Amino acid sequence: xxxxxxxxxxxxxxxxxxxxxxxxxxxIIAVLALNIxxxxxxxxLSFTNYNLVRPNSPIFNTFAxxxxxxxxxxxxxFLLSIGNTFKWTAVNLVAQLVIAMLLALALNKRLRxxxxxxxxxxxxxxxxxxxxxxxxxxxxxxxxxIINILAVRFGLLSESISWLGNTGxxxxxxxxxxxxxxxxxxxxxxxxxxxxxxxxIYESAEVDGATRWQQFWRITLPIIKExxxxxxxxxxxxxxxxxxxxxxxxEGGPLYSTEIIxxxxxxxxFIVHDLGTASASSMVLFxxxxxxxxxxLRLSRGDKExxx
Amino acid sequence: xxxxxxxxxxxNIVAYCFVILMTFIALSPFIYxxxxxLKHPEQIYNAAEIIPSYITFxxxxxxxxxxxxxxxxxxxxxxxxxxxxxxxxxxxxxAYGLTRYRIFGADTLKLTVLMTRMFPGILLCLxxxxxxxxxxxxxxxxxxxxxxxxxxxxFAIWNLCATFAQMPWELEEAALIDGCxxxxxxxxxxxxxxxxxxxxTALFSFMSNWDEYMYAMIFINTTDKKxxxxxxxxxxxxxxxxxxxxxxxxxxSLIPVFIFFAVVQKHLVTGxxxxxxxx
Numbered sequence: 178x179x180x181x182x183x184x185x186x187x188x189x190x191x192x193x194x195x196x197x198x199x200x201x202x203x204x205i206i207a208v209l210a211l212n213i214x215x216x217x218x219x220x221x222l223s224f225t226n227y228n229l230v231r232p233n234s235p236i237f238n239t240f241a242x243x244x245x246x247x248x249x250x251x252x253x254x255f256l257l258s259i260g261n262t263f264k265w266t267a268v269n270l271v272a273q274l275v276i277a278m279l280l281a282l283a284l285n286k287r288l289r290x291x292x293x294x295x296x297x298x299x300x301x302x303x304x305x306x307x308x309x310x311x312x313x314x315x316x317x318x319x320x321x322x323i324i325n326i327l328a329v330r331f332g333l334l335s336e337s338i339s340w341l342g343n344t345g346x347x348x349x350x351x352x353x354x355x356x357x358x359x360x361x362x363x364x365x366x367x368x369x370x371x372x373x374x375x376x377x378i379y380e381s382a383e384v385d386g387a388t389r390w391q392q393f394w395r396i397t398l399p400i401i402k403e404x405x406x407x408x409x410x411x412x413x414x415x416x417x418x419x420x421x422x423x424x425x426x427x428e429g430g431p432l433y434s435t436e437i438i439x440x441x442x443x444x445x446x447f448i449v450h451d452l453g454t455a456s457a458s459s460m461v462l463f464x465x466x467x468x469x470x471x472x473x474l475r476l477s478r479g480d481k482e483x484x485x
Numbered sequence: 486x487x488x489x490x491x492x493x494x495x496x497n498i499v500a501y502c503f504v505i506l507m508t509f510i511a512l513s514p515f516i517y518x519x520x521x522x523l524k525h526p527e528q529i530y531n532a533a534e535i536i537p538s539y540i541t542f543x544x545x546x547x548x549x550x551x552x553x554x555x556x557x558x559x560x561x562x563x564x565x566x567x568x569x570x571x572x573x574x575x576x577x578x579x580a581y582g583l584t585r586y587r588i589f590g591a592d593t594l595k596l597t598v599l600m601t602r603m604f605p606g607i608l609l610c611l612x613x614x615x616x617x618x619x620x621x622x623x624x625x626x627x628x629x630x631x632x633x634x635x636x637x638x639x640f641a642i643w644n645l646c647a648t649f650a651q652m653p654w655e656l657e658e659a660a661l662i663d664g665c666x667x668x669x670x671x672x673x674x675x676x677x678x679x680x681x682x683x684x685x686t687a688l689f690s691f692m693s694n695w696d697e698y699m700y701a702m703i704f705i706n707t708t709d710k711k712x713x714x715x716x717x718x719x720x721x722x723x724x725x726x727x728x729x730x731x732x733x734x735x736x737x738s739l740i741p742v743f744i745f746f747a748v749v750q751k752h753l754v755t756g757x758x759x760x761x762x763x764x
Contacts, residue, residue, distance in 0.1 A: 196667075197586025204579035204642055205594065211635035212601040218612035227615075280507055283500040296750055297508045300515070303746045305696040307714040308735055311721070312514050315521070321529050321728055323517055357510065418605045421698045425718070442607045447703055452611050459608040470603035474596070 223456035230450050245457035249445075254433055255458060258441040262417065262462075265352065265437050269416045272356045274409060277363035282393075284364075285371040295368075302361035310425035313354045317341050341427055344434040351426050351435050355419050359412060366408030370401040403476060410473040414466060438462045515739070522733035529728055544733035554734055556709060557716030562741070564626060564712060565694040568633040572690050573683070575634075576641030581671065583642075584649040585657075595646060601639040606699060609635060617704065624706045632700050637690040644689070648682025649675075681752040688749040695742060713738055 226241040228234070249255040284295050301309065316322050317340040325337040340350045374397065382392050398405075420439050423429060429436035429444065436444075438458055446455030520537060521529060522544050528534040548554045583591050613632055614623075622628030656678060660670035676683070701712040711719070717738065720731050 194586040194588065197582040197588050200578040200582030200586070201588060201594070204575040204638065207575060207634060207638055208598060208601060208642075211631060212604065212609070212639065213597075215609045215612040215616065215635070216601075216604060218616065219608050222612055222615070276507075279503060283504050286497050286500050288497060288500060288504065294504045294508055296747075298504070298511055299746075299750065300511045303692070303742050304515075304739065305692075305698075305714060305742065307696070307698045307717060308738060309514075311717060311731065312518055312735060315728060315732065316514060316517065318728075323535065326535065360507075361511075414603060418607070420606070421696075425698070439605060439607055442611075443699070446607070446611050446614070452614070455607075456611050459605060459611065462605050463608050466603050466605060470600065473603075474599070 219456050220460065222452060223460045225453055225456075227452040227456075228450065229452060241453060245453040249454050249458050249461070254436065255438075255441055257433055258436045258438050258458075259461075261348075261433075261435065262437040262439075262465075264348075265355075265419075266413065266416050268352050269355050269359060269419075270409070270413060272352075273359045273363050273412065273416075276356070277360045277367055280360065281364045281367035281371055282397075284368055298364065299361045301358045302365075304358070306358065306419075306421035307425055309354060309358050310422045313350070313357075314341065314426050317350055342431055344432050347427050347431055348435050351423055354426065355416065355422050358422065359416065362415070363408055363412050366404060366411075367401065370404040371397070374400050406476050407473060410469055410476070413469055417462065417466060417469075438465075515736075518732045519736050522729060522736050524729055526727070526729060544729040545737070547730055548733045548737060552720070552730075552734075553708070553711075553716060554713075554737065557711055557713045558738070560710060560716075561695060561713040564630060564633065565691055567626075568630050568637055568694045569687060569690045571630070572634055572637040572641045573687060575638060576645050576686065577676075577683070579642050580645035580649045581675070583646055595643070598639045598642050601635075602643070606636070610700065610703065613700075614703065623704055624710065626710070629700065629704055632704070633694050633697060637693055640689060640693075641686045644686045645679070645682060648679050648686075652678050684749050684752045688745065688752075691745055692742070 223245055224241055224243070226234075226236045226239050226244075228237065231237060280298060284291060284298070288294065304312075316324055319325060319337045319339040319342070322337075322340070324340065325334065328334040329337060338346065340346045378396055379392060382396060387395065417437075418439050419437075420443065423435050423437065423440055424443070427435045429440040439462060442455050442459040442462065445451050445458060449455075520535075523540040523542070524534065524537045525539075525541050525543075528537050582588065583595065588594070609632075613635075617623050617628045617632075620628070622631075652675065656674055657667075657670050660674045661667075665673060696714070697712070698714045701715045702718075705711055705715065708719075717731070717734060720734055
């Protein structure tokens with residue numbers, strides 16, 4: 178009885194809510210076709226022999242077992258790219274987080290021309306990655322780059338350096354550009370969170386004799402903890418897949434010193450033309466990102482419970 | 486009154502210095518880009534001419550009239566606007582449906598959509614290559630726009646769901662009492678209240694499409710079909726040492742971004758925080 182009445186109720190609900198289903202149908206179909214289906218094709222591809230250089234080979238497009246994964250985990254370049262990915266992520270994340278936090282705190286003060294400064298500090302975010310990469314490639318250029326021109330002129334360097342051509346400097350130059358471009362995104366989230374804190378809390382803290390430093394650690398940080406964590410994780414996903422900046426500045430070189438998993442997967446797929454190993458390496462990246470997003474989901478759910 | 490303000494200014498002197506420094510770091514590359522674009526070739530290599538003593542508009546003329554720049558530009562505008570419109574229309578419909586009707590499994594659907602934001606672009610790119618090849622959609626805008634929707638649509642749905650969920654039901658009830666039906670109440674009331682969220686969603690969609698480089702590089706082969714970001718790379722190959730020309734192209738390519746940004750940025754903090762943080 179319960180079962181039937183439950184179903185009846187569901188039927189009734191369906192009849193009342195049918196316009197809703199109609200409205201969501203196109204978007205859901207699009208997400209299924211454009212995200213979910215390719216995802217499963219991609220997973221399958223990582224277990225398939227799919228080397229486009231040898232399309233007539235008898236094993237082309239056959240089940241490969243774990244051999245693609247075996248191949249990448251025995252490839253020194255891939256292992257190097259995993260190390261680079263962690264180094265890249267750590268450097269970017271720490272620098273962006275610290276600078277964005279300071280900038281948001283400064284922009285949250287009652288400064289003159291605050292909205293001008295706020296808009297201007299968002300400029301790097303608005304500039305396309307490829308344009309930023311080309312601009313900085315020009316600035317770092319050994320012959321015409323202003324960094325070399327100024328450094329030589331003021332005697333900091335005896336002669337021009339090929340910043341992007343040396344294994345010692347290329348990584349840091351590319352990271353600098355990614356940090357420059359990434360700060361505003363992180364900053365705007367922190368600023369939005371800071372604006373929700375009322376000034377009265379600080380006033381009463383000041384009455385109680387709390388120093389600025391204590392106010393930050395005891396009041397500001399605990400309040401913005403949750404949005405900060407969510408923004409950081411979103412930012413992290415952007416950092417891990419920061420392909421354009423790296424590819425346009427160094428193409429992963431010199432000597433793979435700027436190769437991260439993302440560029441490795443691209444190289445395997447569209448330069449080596451082995452889609453099997455490319456998929457396997459992008460799956461490794463996917464697993465890392467899924468772990469990150471699991472944390473993200475738990476945080477945003479915690480946030481919801483807090484609101485309710 | 487003035488005394489208090491100037492006292493506050495003195496207290497904030499560190500903040501001022503830091504903010505001015507960051508603004509300088511943010512803007513100076515582009516000031517130098519524009520300066521370079523205004524130089525003759527021989528000035529670019531001359532350390533004494535960092536700020537040019539005489540300027541030329543030849544680079545801009547050459548980019549506009551003697552290169553494919555405008556063609557690439559038009560291609561990018563077309564792809565960006567079409568993708569943005571498709572994602573916005575589908576996402577507004579879906580967000581309205583998900584928040585204003587009782588949908589079976591709505592939370593699961595929203596979570597699934599959110600998860601797709603975590604897919605690295607390269608992961609979908611590889612199977613897309615095989616799928617598009619079997620559909621004959623390589624080197625076609627239909628294929629490219631479909632793939633662009635794969636990353637703009639999930640964000641748009643997610644952000645607009647959050648926007649619509651925050652709007653009180655009473656708004657619609659009032660409109661219904663005033664004689665609107667659901668359809669007219671949507672177009673007369675909801676869409677105006679949801680404007681900041683819709684604008685920010687549009688901004689993100691615009692930026693991520695205008696910005697996109699990898700898919701366009703892989704899937705578009707015909708020169709005349711290239712998007713601006715990919716076409717710019719051609720500039721480097723085509724005129725391997727003409728930095729003035731490239732910098733003129735860079736300056737021009739930033740104009741639409743800044744216009745769009747200027748229009749939308751006042752909604753940014755409200756629209757974005759609503760969607761992404763409170764999810």
